[in-house]
Amino acid sequence: MPVFHLLLSIGLLAGLIYWLWRKTAFNSCWNFIFWPALGFKLFCGVLLGWFYEGGCDTFVYQHYADKVTAIGYAAPEAYLKIIFLNVLPVADLVPFATFSNSFFFIKIVSLLNFITGSNYYLNGAFISLFSFAGCWFLVQAFARIFPGTANAAVLAFLFFPTAIFWNSGVMKEPVLMGALGFFWGLALKTVYFSGKKLWLNLLLLLLTSWLLWKIKFFVALIIFSLTAFWCLVLWAYKRFSFLRRKYVLPLSLLVIIAGFAVVLSFGLQKFASAFFYRHLVWNYETLKAQSVGKPIIALNDLKPELGSVLMNIPEALAGAIFRPFFWEGDNLLYRLAGAENLVIIILFLGSLSFFKKGRKQQFLGFYGVLIAFVLIMAVLIGLTTPNLGTLNRYRTIFLPFLVYLLLQAPFWQKMLDRFNLKFKSRRV
Template sequence: MNVWYFLANILPIGVLSYRWWNQQTTPFLKIIFWPAFLFKLSCGLLVGWLYQHYLSGGDTFVYQSQAEILSRYASQDPRNYLSFLLTGEYQSVYLYDVMKYREYSNSFFMVLLLHFLNFITGYNYYLNAVYFSLFSFFGCWQLTVIITKIFPVTKVAVALAFLFFPSVVFWSSGVLKESILVGSTAWLLAVVLQLVYLPDKNKVFARSIILLIAVFICFKIRFYFAVAYFPLLAGFALVEMAARQWHLTGKQKLFFYLSALLVLGVGASFLHEAVNLDYFFREVINSYQTSRLATTRQAFIDLPNLKPTFASLIQYAPKAISSAIFRPIIGEINSVEYLLTGLENLLILFLAVISLLSFWKHKPILPITLVISLLIYILLLAALIGFSTANLGSVSRYKVAFLPFLLYLLLQTGANLKIINRLESWVNRLLTIKVN
């Protein structure tokens, strides 16, 4: 690694991270910042190291190699390069032939992001991994900060879910699509919560720009996830702001919320031709079959008669959702990494059971519209992942898209919150600090 590139990147990152830490006035946020920050960046480097030395490179190094081609092409043929960026049209036969992901929009979006980073990192994969991890951390950190302000009782829950849960942090770090996805979805929710609960006329324009940026990134990196996420967040935001303005009762708010979801959901179906149900069903089945054929392990999500119809999808939905959330279980696959994954899934199952058993006695602290929105998002993504991916190893990575949201809902509900509060009190005594 060129020492000048290293210093030119690490020093600004150090200054920026110190500024994030120094801006915090809440003792809890100051305490957790550096452990969470270092944990995130370490996982980003570890992801790259594992893929490089044990997983034959994977997509992450293919993205890097493709980005290097595009970055070098910028200096070889700047005119056609600029034309390509502005129009998306390949003026160069060479570039058309070497761009592997030209037909895959989200993969090519990864290549575009990386090729821009190459100009400032000197084509260094691990510095690029630091920036991807930094973006993911920023989104999760912003959400943690905003929730600490709005729903302070749940601050430990959101920190554990987004900043410290091992598989969430690991699979949303480094040069992976999930880093951009988790960072942008968390960032988007943080901005929406600000607009709803922390209105500030002087910041409306800036927040609107940030909102549009987060929306764009979500849309580009995982189109189908965005189609599910946007109407749910919009419905929640509109109803909560209307309820405050017009003093709606709980029943009225729920009625308007469900109506808003219906209207926004129908509207989302016109966002892109790929939302066509026939096309969507075929793509899901094709993805599942491809994944099933590539799966060599005995344990997988088995949907033997899955067909591209509503009836078939509804029939297999419980199995697809439960498999995406709770599998692999301990002993299902005999390896160390799957043992660790199984232990995590066992913990998730334990939290889910406690949450369900204590739900009616201990209602969620979060607004019911937010709970329903996140819950629908979780179930839709779990179903989509379960339907389209047979390989449990891939599922363990892909489910990071919804897992932190699920963990947050579970940890802030019922008896789980009491456990979290006791943990917080124990940590406070251990650190001998006074938290208001």
């Protein structure tokens, strides 16, 4: 690799890290957390490449991004058509459709190649830094808006091993998680502090919305719908005083959700039967056929019908959240995932008591959004991904939020309070 690219990459990374640190880490506790969390994130990006060296999707993306970058050096006009118009000079340049999220990600990596000299690990460092910045921004937003949850947010989003490992390096997942962190952090900031830099926040929200849509549009649809619903509930709660009475708001939420589900089920019945259910079953059966001899989520006679899907939701949900168990699988990744899931089971058992008194407002507000997001994503991933190894990677989109919610239980809050880390947040 040319020295120029190495120095340019290190200089840009150092500058971005310094800017992020100066922007947000302004007291001893945040300083204490920032550097270990960043170091762990960057290390996981290197570890991912070392563990899968020569294989896995991560090197496939790098390989085809190098081809696209080579066109940029040889024919800049053709490269610009690839980036902005998705027009390929050679039909079989990449094995992905030009409208796919994989092709979009390859374009991102190809742009990074001009900075890094097509160095895989430096590309991974930039992508890992973006993911870290989004999670860091969201953690700061939680610490400011929901006082007392900073310790839980730090553990869930910055140090929970599987979530950090799979959301690092040259993969689509870290881009998705970084964009989601920025999106919800900006949404919280806009709602609770609307007078501060409103137009800038809205512009950044649009940018992160576009990035979410391009990386995984079906996840983006869920995120956008839940966020819009939360904003509607907040508006109604502030405007209509009767909603503030006991039980009225939760009942209203249930009625709205039920009505929305009924309208959706009738309005999209043909679409669902023609595409959604069939695609769901096809995805499950395809991955199941490729997972012979491996531990899987064994659903009971899954068919492209509403009744069959509903009957299998409990198994899919439990499998996505708690499996693989520590005795399942025959390699190191399965063992580590099983040990981590044992921690999740313990957290779940310790959180069976209700949330701490005084947290109802959070629970019925944005916490409700997070709960719905975790449940929806867990069900969809559990229904479509029987292979527990693949599932362990895909579920990292909701895993940090699950851990964050479980740690809100009084039992775990008391234990976290013993660390006595006093996080203060003056800005997000």
